[in-house]
Amino acid sequence: MLPDGDGFSLIREFRQHSDVPVLILSACDADDDRLLGLGLGADDYLTKPFLPRELILRINNILKRVYGSNQPALERDSLLLGDILIDFSSGLIHSGKTEKSLTAKEFAILKKLSENRGNIVTADSICQAAWEDGYYGYENTLMVHIRRLREKIEKDPSHPQYLLTVRGMGYKLAKDS
Amino acid sequence: MLPDGDGFSLIREFRQHSDVPVLILSACDADDDRLLGLGLGADDYLTKPFLPRELILRINNILKRVYGSNQPALERDSLLLGDILIDFSSGLIHSGKTEKSLTAKEFAILKKLSENRGNIVTADSICQAAWEDGYYGYENTLMVHIRRLREKIEKDPSHPQYLLTVRGMGYKLAKDS
């Protein structure tokens, strides 16, 4: 029903040259048409009326299959502080050309702060996140880890601009400026 | 509506371990069910009644996509570390003129790391990939295999430059430099 020919011959010809995925969106849901379309190598066949969301999902599924790499986005799992980038999936801190790595505790603490960036996080709740078991009596240890973190992410660890202390409450990660 | 649970949680769990294609054949064609199924990573969703021929066609299309000929199989299925090349399709390690081979467990472990190159992979998830059955209690064994792998792919196995340990978390394959 296209103005200059029918869709089926279009696909047939197209398929001879290309493997690019094809999804047919048709007004006819006659069984024969559907079978023909799929038989010619279309990846999917949807008939009107259809749910917009279903169309999106079907497209996504086809693309995932064709171009692979259905890896959960790693980009999102990172933290940008000024010109240094912390990548949690690799556990690395990139600043310019140099790379430092995070230890397990540093990782857990920074992750927790990162998840609540801009907000105060009490020492208690940081400990809770970093020490599964009885998270008390680690306040002092936490301080030492904070210091180490600052040495890794701050220009001047003694005058931090990102990992800030909130006296009497805990710490917080400065919101991006 | 399965005797021992619902199909959706089955798929959800299945998708965490496997990329094998899934086609849902359901009695319900409620829109919500269809969307949920596709959203969880099913490749297609057919409702009864359906034409047997359509089922066949849809299966064929999926299979073509997944296992089809448009795979640049070799490129994707190999790993280059410095000047040594690991070819997963043959299970061989080429370095210069010498060739070593990977054992089954070494293969599985290295594959898993290779698929997540640059990212930390927990010991648990490596075990999960290498030992289908109850993947607990293999941490020690895993270490021994890691050692063997290092002897095969590292210049100085005791000071690895590719297969790195992330203390307290797992291992990772260094990104190419």
Added chain:
DNA sequence: GATAAAATTAAGGTAAAAGTAAGGATAGCG
């Protein structure tokens, strides 16, 4: 200026991983 909170430092302890060797399983072959 007093006081409590946090920073700083260095040393030591400790659990995680490395390393090694020997025993068991398994598959291939005669």
Added chain:
DNA sequence: CGCTATCCTTACTTTTACCTTAATTTTATC
């Protein structure tokens, strides 16, 4: 059916990187 070689697992000791402790100094707030 047994033999052999290869691979996997277990068990144990050693090493090391990270974490913790503890004691002193600095800083912020009242």
